[in-house]
Structures are given as C-alpha cells and as structure tokens.
Amino acid sequence: VREINMYKGPSVTHYKVEFSPDNLQRCWEQCKLRSDYGARRKAVDQFNQQNRWKKRGISIIPIKYGIAFAESFLNQAGALVHIYKDGSVLVTHGGTDSLFAVCRQVASRELHVPTSKIFISETSTATVPNTCPSAASFGTDANGMAVKVSPVPAVFDVCTREAHLQKISLSATGFFRGKDLYFDWDKMEGEPYSYFTFGVCCSEVELDCLTGDYRIEGAFTQGLGLYTLEELHYSPTGMLYSRGPSQYKIPAVCDMPLQFSVYLLPDSYNPHAIYSSKGIGEPTLFLGSSVFFAIKDAVAAARSDSGLSGPFSLDTPATPEKACLAFASKLNDGVLCPAAPGGTLSDDMTRTEFCLFTAQEDLETMQAYAQVFNKLIRRYKYLEKGFEEEIKKLLLFLKGFTESERNKLAMLTGILLANGSISASILISLYNENLVKEGVSAAFAVKLFKSWIHEKDINSVAGSLRKVGMDNRLMELFPANKRSCEHFSKYFTDAGLKELSDFARNQQSIGARKELQKELQEMMARGDPQKEIIAFTKEEMKKASLSEQALISIIWTSVMSSVEWNKKEELVTEQAIKHLKQYSDLLKAFTSQGLSELSLLLKIQEYCYDNIHFMKAFQKIVVLLYK
Numbered sequence: 001v002r003e004i005n006m007y008k009g010p011s012v013t014h015y016k017v018e019f020s021p022d023n024l025q026r027c028w029e030q031c032k033l034r035s036d037y038g039a040r041r042k043a044v045d046q047f048n049q050q051n052r053w054k055k056r057g058i059s060i061i062p063i064k065y066g067i068a069f070a071e072s073f074l075n076q077a078g079a080l081v082h083i084y085k086d087g088s089v090l091v092t093h094g095g096t097d098s099l100f101a102v103c104r105q106v107a108s109r110e111l112h113v114p115t116s117k118i119f120i121s122e123t124s125t126a127t128v129p130n131t132c133p134s135a136a137s138f139g140t141d142a143n144g145m146a147v148k149v150s151p152v153p154a155v156f157d158v159c160t161r162e163a164h165l166q167k168i169s170l171s172a173t174g175f176f177r178g179k180d181l182y183f184d185w186d187k188m189e190g191e192p193y194s195y196f197t198f199g200v201c202c203s204e205v206e207l208d209c210l211t212g213d214y215r216i217e218g219a220f221t222q223g224l225g226l227y228t229l230e231e232l233h234y235s236p237t238g239m240l241y242s243r244g245p246s247q248y249k250i251p252a253v254c255d256m257p258l259q260f261s262v263y264l265l266p267d268s269y270n271p272h273a274i275y276s277s278k279g280i281g282e283p284t285l286f287l288g289s290s291v292f293f294a295i296k297d298a299v300a301a302a303r304s305d306s307g308l309s310g311p312f313s314l315d316t317p318a319t320p321e322k323a324c325l326a327f328a329s330k331l332n333d334g335v336l337c338p339a340a341p342g343g344t345l346s347d348d349m350t351r352t353e354f355c356l357f358t359a360q361e362d363l364e365t366m367q368a369y370a371q372v373f374n375k376l377i378r379r380y381k382y383l384e385k386g387f388e389e390e391i392k393k394l395l396l397f398l399k400g401f402t403e404s405e406r407n408k409l410a411m412l413t414g415i416l417l418a419n420g421s422i423s424a425s426i427l428i429s430l431y432n433e434n435l436v437k438e439g440v441s442a443a444f445a446v447k448l449f450k451s452w453i454h455e456k457d458i459n460s461v462a463g464s465l466r467k468v469g470m471d472n473r474l475m476e477l478f479p480a481n482k483r484s485c486e487h488f489s490k491y492f493t494d495a496g497l498k499e500l501s502d503f504a505r506n507q508q509s510i511g512a513r514k515e516l517q518k519e520l521q522e523m524m525a526r527g528d529p530q531k532e533i534i535a536f537t538k539e540e541m542k543k544a545s546l547s548e549q550a551l552i553s554i555i556w557t558s559v560m561s562s563v564e565w566n567k568k569e570e571l572v573t574e575q576a577i578k579h580l581k582q583y584s585d586l587l588k589a590f591t592s593q594g595l596s597e598l599s600l601l602l603k604i605q606e607y608c609y610d611n612i613h614f615m616k617a618f619q620k621i622v623v624l625l626y627k
Contacts, residue, residue: 002062003028016189021064023268024198028062031200034263035060040204048301053209057298060202061290065283066193067273068138068181075178075194077142078128081107081150083170085161089113092121094131095143102140106147106274137197137279142176144274150174179272195272197279198265201287207298209327210380213320223288225251227316228295236425236469292318302327321385356412357405363415363451366408370415377421388422395429398440410444414451417464424464431476442477446495458499474504512544513554520558524583534589541590548596555590556603559583565613573617577624587625600625 006028007021032038037060044056068075080092091107093099100120108115125131132142152172163170183190201220207213229249233241242248270276295318303312306327314326359365377384391413398406416422430441452461465471475483478491485508489501516537523533541551563579566572580587591597601622608618 002060006062007064014188015183015192017191017193019196021198023265024062024064024200026268027198027200027265028060030263030265031060031202034261035202037202040202044204044297048298052305055207055209055298055301056204057207057294057296057301058202058204059290059293059297060200061287061293062200063198063283063286065137065197065199065286066195067136067141067197067279068178068192068194069132069136070181070183070190070192072178072181074132074136075138075142075181076132077146077176078130079103079143079146079150079174080127081147081152081172081174083111083152083160085164087113087117087160089118090121091118091147092124092127093143093147094123094128095139096123096134099134099139099143102144103147106144109275110148110150111152137281137283138178138194139281140277141194141273141279142178144277145176146174148174148274149176195270195278197283199280199283199287201290203290203294205291205294205298207295207302207323208320209302209324220284220288221251221256223285224255224291225249225288225317226285227289227292228318229255231317231319235467236428289316292316295323299323299326321381324380325386356408357401359408361404361408361411363411363454366411366451367415369412370419370421373416374419374421384421388426391416391422392426392429395426395444396432396435398435398444399438406440406444407447410447411451414448415455417448418452418455418460423468424470425468427470431473436477437479442491445477446492446497449492449497449500450495453497453499458503461500462503471507474500474507508544512540513546513550516540516544516546517554517558520555521562524558524562530583530585533586537586537590548590548593549599552587552590552596552600553603555586556600556607559586560607567613569613569616572613573620576614576617577620580621580624584625 007024009021010018011021012018037058040058044058047054047056077094079094082090084090089107089111091103093103095103104115104118104120107113107118111118121127123131134143150172151174152170160170179191179194181191181194183192229251231242231248233248235241268276268278270278273279296314299312299314303309303326312326314322356369359369373387377387394409395413398409401409413422413426417424417426430436430445432441435441435444449461462471465474475485475488478487485505488504492498492501492504519540520533520537523536537551537555540546541548546554559580563575566575587600591600604621604625605618608614608621
C-alpha cells in the first residue's frame with residue numbers, strides 16, 4: 001500500500017512545493033533489496049504459523065523530511081577564523097559542541113591543512129554574536145557554510161609568518177545567509193524547507209506473547225526509545241513524573257538490534273547544502289517508528305490466532321505491557337478478572353474454587369492471595385497496569401457485593417497498597433457519590449486502612465497518600481453534611497484507627513493554616529481595617545482550633561509577604577519599621593501569652609537571618625514591638 005501511494009515522477013506537496021522524489025524511490029528499492037524484504041516477509045509469516053506464543057513482525061517505513069526553519073530569520077549563522085604565525089588555526093562558530101568535528105573538517109578542507117592543526121573554540125556570543133539554535137537538522141548546513149565562506153587566505157607554515165610581516169590580516173568572519181523560506185498559514189502554501197531528506201528503514205521484531213518482550217533486528221536507537229520504551233507518567237494533578245533518563249527507561253546496550261545495517265544512497269547530489277550533504281539529525285529519529293509498526297504487525301498475527309481481526313489500538317510507546325495487552329488473549333482476561341463482576345453482578349455467574357470471594361475472611365488468607373497476585377505481576381509485568389485498573393473498577397461496584405465480600409476485598413486492597421503492587425490513586429473510586437452517600441466508602445476504608453497500617457505503619461500510609469494527592473481528601477469519604485474533622489475523628493477512632501484520625505486532623509489543620517494565610521494576605525492587599533482583620537482571624541482561630549503560637553507565625557508570614565521590599569539594605573530597615581508599625585495592633589492581639597511572644601521573636605530572628613538585607617533591621621524590629 002505504501003509503495004502504491006508513494007510519490008512518483010515530478011511531484012508537488014499539499015502545500016504546493018515542487019520536488020523530485022527520485023531519491024526516495026531509490027532509497028525504497030535499495031532498502032527492499034538489502035534487507036531482502038520479500039524473503040523476510042515470507043519467513044515471518046511461516047514462523048507465525050508454526051509458533052503460538054512467539055510472533056514476529058516486519059515493517060518497512062519511508063520518510064520525506066523537510067530541512068531548515070520555516071521562520072526564515074533562523075536560517076543564518078556566523079563564524080570567526082584565526083590563523084596564527086605557527087600555522088595553527090582557531091575556529092569559532094555559533095553552533096553547539098555536536099558540530100565541532102564537522103566544522104573542523106570544513107576548515108581543513110577549505111584551508112588545505114591537516115585537522116591536527118585546527119582547533120575549535122567553545123561557542124560564545126562574545127566572539128560570534130546573535131547565534132541561532134542548532135536545530136531542525138540545519139546546524140551543519142548553516143555553521144559549516146559560515147566557516148566555508150570565511151575569507152581567510154590559505155597561507156601556512158613559513159608563509160603565515162611572511163604574511164604577518166607583510167601586515168596581511170589572518171583573521172576573518174564568515175556569514176551564511178540561508179534561503180528566504182516562508183509559509184502562508186492562511187493560504188496553506190509556501191516554501192518552508194530548504195530541501196528534503198529521504199530515508200527508508202526496515203525492522204523485524206520477535207515478540208513474546210506471554211510477557212510482551214521483544215527482540216529487534218534493525219532500528220535507530222533514539223527512535224527506538226521514543227516509539228517503544230520512553231513512557232510518560234503523570235501525577236493526578238498533571239505533573240510529569242518521567243522528566244529525565246533517571247525516571248524513565250532509555251535504550252541501553254541490551255536493547256541494540258542483533259543485526260544493525262546502515263547504508264548511504266550512492267551517487268546522490270544536493271546543491272542546497274555544504275559539499276552536497278544532507279541534514280540527518282531528526283529524519284533518522286522517525287525511522288525508529290518502523291520498530292513500532294513491526295511490533296504492531298506481530299501483535300496482529302497474535303490476535304489472528306485468538307480469532308480477532310480488523311483494526312485495533314496500540315499507542316506509542318509500544319512497551320511490552322501495551323503490546324501484550326493488545327493481544328487480548330484469553331490468558332490475559334483470565335488473570336485480570338478471574339471471577340469478579342465488572343458492572344452488575346450476574347445471579348448465574350460461576351466462580352472458581354480459587355476465587356477471592358469464596359475464601360475465609362481473615363488477614364492471613366488475604367495475605368496469601370496477595371502473594372499470588374504479586375508473583376503473577378512480577379512474572380508478567382504487563383499485568384501490573386491492567387490489574388490496577390481492574391481494582392479501580394471493582395471499587396466502583398462495591399454495592400453489588402455482600403458485606404463479607406467487601407471486607408475481603410478491602411483487606412486484600414490494603415495489603416496490595418502496603419507492598420506497592422497498586423497505587424493509592426485507586427482510592428479515587430471510593431469518592432463515588434452513591435458509595436459515599438450510603439456509607440459504603442467509609443466502612444470499606446476502615447477495613448482497608450486497618451490491613452494497610454497492619455502491614456506497614458501510618459507514616460508509610462501518609463507518604464503514599466501524599467504522593468498521589470489524596471492526603472487532603474479523606475474527608476470526602478463522608479457525605480457533605482458529615483464532612484467535619486470531629487465526625488471523621490470519632491468514626492475512625494471508634495473503629496480503632498486513632499492514628500489515621502490524628503493524621504487527618506493534622507492535614508486539616510495544615511490546610512486551614514494555608515487558607516487562613518492566603519485570606520490574610522488578600523485582606524492586607526485590599527487595605528482592610530485592622531479591626532476587621534483581627535475579628536476575622538479570631539473567628540478562624542476558634543473554628544480551626546489553632547493556638548496563639550501557631551497563629552502568630554501565620555500572621556507574621558502574611559504581614560511580611562504583603563509588601564515588596566526595597567533591594568537596598570540601607571533603605572529596607574526604615575521600610576520594615578514603617579510597615580510593622582502599621583500592623584503592630586494585629587501582632588499585639590495574638591501575643592497575649594509568653595509562649596506566643598517567644599514564637600514571634602523566633603520567627604523575626606529566623607526571617608532576618610534568612611534574608612540578609614534584614615540583618616541590621618532585627619534589633620530595631622524587636623525594640624519597636626517591645627515598646
């Protein structure tokens with residue numbers, strides 16, 4: 001299909017740029033020939049017919065990649081070349097260090113001297129100003145040309161000394177002005193690229209249908225990582241967890257293909273770049289997608305054995321877990337949901353003798369079941385994500401279970417949370433309005449937290465809840481009319497979970513303090529009268545059961561945050577005294593005890609010593625408040 005739909009003869013893009021696809025056709029034919037695609041395709045099909053739990057896939061992918069920036073002003077570069085009396089050459093350009101070797105070779109070729117005499121200086125705008133990004137696979141084209149056009153005379157060894165004596169300049173700047181590219185987004189036409197880079201990649205993979213692991217026989221490393229390994233993980237609040245190689249898997253030595261062949265198209269001419277070269281930085285990245293499509297081809301073969309045909313979803317990166325789940329085999333379905341309901345409970349459903357809900361209702365039995373799940377997940381990593389999703393679904397339909405079944409599921413869930421088999425994010429299902437309204441969520445949570453704390457401790461529970469942003473949502477286990485710290489504390493304390501009650505109370509207090517500080521800052525910013533601020537603060541103090549010691553710290557922070565301080569040390573002291581004098585009544589109202597006075601003094605000391613401009617103001621602030 002790709003071959004039938006490929007560009008042929010003089011062609012025009014959908015944005016009306018004319019080009020010749022001859023090199024693309026040549027790349028395609030060369031790749032098919034060198035990879036022996038026809039024979040490999042037959043061998044793959046034969047292998048798949050003979051193997052049930054291992055499948056192979058093959059894919060051949062062509063690319064046409066535009067080089068240079070559509071923003072024309074970015075297609076420029078500068079260079080500075082110095083020749084010294086001893087014949088050595090120093091080259092500075094505006095590109096990154098990845099271009100050093102290339103620019104060194106350009107200088108060597110243009111000046112007819114060995115590379116051993118050419119040195120590259122670090123990139124600096126002190127020597128080459130107004131540099132453009134080394135991106136769009138255009139770095140060599142631009143900076144290499146800037147070095148090439150530097151008008152330095154090719155005089156060396158003895159000649160360089162003579163040129164120096166004759167007062168001939170041995171230093172020059174080079175400037176490359178790229179093509180005037182443009183694109184009209186209204187008309188959807190223009191010339192956004194300097195030229196096109198063509199390439200073709202053929203990849204063959206072998207998939208283990210039980211684990212999703214694969215072996216590659218032809219790929220490009222970065223593209224391999226992008227399309228098959230580097231999965232993005234987000235927190236419930238949308239923060240990206242996998243922000244670098246330390247937090248996600250990148251290709252390693254063990255991921256390299258068993259056979260890795262790279263060929264350059266012979267007799268290919270490009271008049272638009274230095275020495276007829278072509279930009280290949282980003283184009284080759286996409287060729288890694290051939291591995292993804294080869295995996296999809298293998299998955300399709302596995303699905304065919306399961307009696308499945310037609311289109312199916314497989315998102316990038318095609319990790320072993322995603323590939324294995326895409327098989328949709330009976331083995332997957334059996335392990336993930338052996339006999340549990342997923343929606344409504346069927347009266348005539350059949351449960352196996354190994355079903356969790358037919359087991360004894362005690363912690364020891366649930367621990368044994370948890371061990372089985374842990375071993376399965378360790379053996380078949382692809383089950384991990386699917387298992388967690390199934391637990392989430394089960395929790396949504398708790399009303400369909402008997403009380404005993406709910407207790408067993410709660411104990412098992414608590415154990416799984418304790419050993420890290422599932423994330424605390426599954427608790428989101430317990431905030432379902434119907435479950436909360438009928439008290440099912442709170443009762444389930446009691447059993448769950450008891451087994452969780454029994455396996456670990458409250459600190460471990462607190463850490464897991466904070467990690468997924470659930471530490472401030474425990475009150476939501478109760479209906480709105482019962483959502484108070486007092487009710488929560490009584491309910492869980494009576495159930496034997498005082499440590500959870502204390503944790504929730506502490507979290508509620510932290511939340512109340514943050515809210516109070518925010519409100520105080522807003523009142524001060526509006527210039528509300530101090531009497532109103534004092535009255536509001538006392539009301540909130542009573543409502544949140546805050547002590548004077550805790551409250552005075554909040555007030556001090558709010559007062560000091562409500563003004564933009566002068567950057568000059570000699571002026572900030574006068575500004576601080578004037579500002580604090582304005583709020584002295586507010587500070588006085590909440591320092592009626594010795595302990596609260598001491599707390600305020602410590603906060604002042606801490607603030608002044610943390611902010612160096614306030615060091616000299618410390619004594620004057622203390623004297624002001626003392627008076």
